[in-house]
Amino acid sequence: MAGEQGTGRAFADIMRLAEQVEPGQPGWTRRVFSPEYRSSRALVAELMGGAGLTVTQDAAGNLIGKLPSDRPEAPALVLGSHTDTVLGGGRFDGMAGVAAAIEVARRLRERGQPLARPLWVVDFLGEEPNAFGISCVGSRAVAGALTREHLGLEGPDGRTLADALGEHGADPERIAEARWASGVVGSYLELHVEQGPRLERAGVGLGVVTAIAGIHRAEIRLVGRADHAGTTPMGQRRDALLAAAEVCLALEAIGSRDESGVATVGHLVLEPNSANVVPELVTLVAEYRSSDPNWLTESDRQLVEMISEAPSRRGVQGAMSWLSQEPPTACSADLMRLLTRAVGQLGEEPLALSSGAGHDAVQIASLCPVGMLFVPSRDGRSHCPEEWTEPDQVELGVRALEAAALELLSGGPNGEWA
């Protein structure tokens, strides 16, 4: 079998990428715009080139490697993911998808496979949330959704996203040129680690993604009153932290009312944050996610009602502003069937499951049908140093992605992918 000759190469590439991390940071940190991210992408370009891909970096900083087709006008098949990490992240989230895509290209070229359409392998710039407050920078740009407002976002040091892009070798002035014109791309497939425990628990090696969760995120400000912690009687306090504690527990209840979604407070900051002062101000970010739009709507309603009532019982003023209300993204039914067939060719039965995490595929879904393939995450862990997928699990993913790509690059069983 052709796949067997490349066994382990994608995993080895993941390990090579993992050598380029930010010094002094926890885990396998390689954040977008860090020097280590920049140098790691020279390695990605080298790997792409070694696989026979012609590599360019677009105006948004995306690395794009192309294998040509005899039908250059046919809509391209795009395989992609990202290679940046969160602070204290792991080695697989994003990197597994890029390494798998490169390996698929490598195998196709090694076999001299004729392509019924161009194949693009893309390492999208900065998928993880960054210091400028947005995620999916590169995939937004190709989808034409990276706006002037986004480019003007300021980071903690006062630089804008445009400044950071410029310093990173991208060209924010010509960002519009990064946009993929209508009809240029035909299908998008992304392999990714599950980042949750369902594949492992089911004892299944591959998952076909049905939908990517929508994310609703709100900043909640709770304004109480700073008082001396030793002299202010308990009944006369307006303690913003106690109000926040109730908000966190109420949000947990909203997220736990059924299995359709999750809710989290991951960010919370206190002022003045002195042991002997009653907390005056708490700013927190409430987030919930679901692939069910009705669940999100009902959560919105419950959150708004809770914030308008609970804090005021403590004399604390609650205010809420939406940071994002992204709807769920449905994966293409055709590509789900294609991926299921591809997995079946390997003698496996995939698990159909939704993705709680956001992905570059969400942005690309505005351009063409998208499909996603999940490989297992040990203990369901992700966004942490313990993130792990076994080499044979990566290999199985590569083979499934290869089989699916092969079908699309052959023109599809009935030519319906043309």
Add this chain to the structure above:
Amino acid sequence: MAGEQGTGRAFADIMRLAEQVEPGQPGWTRRVFSPEYRSSRALVAELMGGAGLTVTQDAAGNLIGKLPSDRPEAPALVLGSHTDTVLGGGRFDGMAGVAAAIEVARRLRERGQPLARPLWVVDFLGEEPNAFGISCVGSRAVAGALTREHLGLEGPDGRTLADALGEHGADPERIAEARWASGVVGSYLELHVEQGPRLERAGVGLGVVTAIAGIHRAEIRLVGRADHAGTTPMGQRRDALLAAAEVCLALEAIGSRDESGVATVGHLVLEPNSANVVPELVTLVAEYRSSDPNWLTESDRQLVEMISEAPSRRGVQGAMSWLSQEPPTACSADLMRLLTRAVGQLGEEPLALSSGAGHDAVQIASLCPVGMLFVPSRDGRSHCPEEWTEPDQVELGVRALEAAALELLSGGPNGEWA
């Protein structure tokens, strides 16, 4: 009346001190070791000198102004407080006591009052909690309780408390010389703003303090697990922030079980503090205060029990370490009677009340009897920019302090203060 000729001078001195604040900081910030604190103490020394006091700075950075007596060997009467503030603090906490003490000395000298014992007016260095993690630096030193370990405490920038003292013009190598020898001081009186609402609510202008609350403070670490906030089902999380929310609310219940004390979580820090990561670690400081030792003991028991049980129900590991367990300080019954008489001479009836805040008097209580006089705080506010005491309330406090000092400096009605 002698007092009338100096009416408003103490208040004017408080306002002059309030002009020296750290630029760019909220409220009336003048923290120990800041350049503005240092320059403000030149003003304090000038005010002391103008009142006829002979001013020195001791090895611990305390400013001490002395009025001589014909009986130089008699134990001194000490009037004191402090002039540093918390971040975002007000204009009265500490400063009212120093200004009142200077004004009392000024009036005694203007009247040519013969003194049966020396009078010392002290501006103790750094009473508020500082970047080195301790409070009452100067008063600890005169009580012989500023240890080598304290001097070696490091601030956020790696400097030690000894370094900071040295740069501030004190002499940490000779800190032992700052200690007041046994018998040198006979009584300590401190005027302070109440920092709570009880005087205002009772419509009473002056309070005589019965005891200063003991403070028990514990650092609590809650260790959960960092997981992806989008992909980890609610039932499989070990969320340190939700455990912390329960700890905060349980501590509130401990502090609210009766009127004998208060409990606060004023400091809380979250890691990794990212909106899309389930919180892994929360570090918080739990504090409670009471002038009832039994209440503190029972609170200790409830806190320890709660930390050993509540977090583990969420798979979160709770650990606790004591930062301080200071017992309550009783004020001298003799000095309480003296202060009550002094207030009565002004035609007022004082409120007897305990202090929830710590004071330099706690340290001085190991050297001699201590007494405290409270003036009202508007709306009970303190440690905030809104901190306010009316000029006539300050004046009433000055006159009560003056009357009490006069009795002590006359040798006491039956000579019992000698």
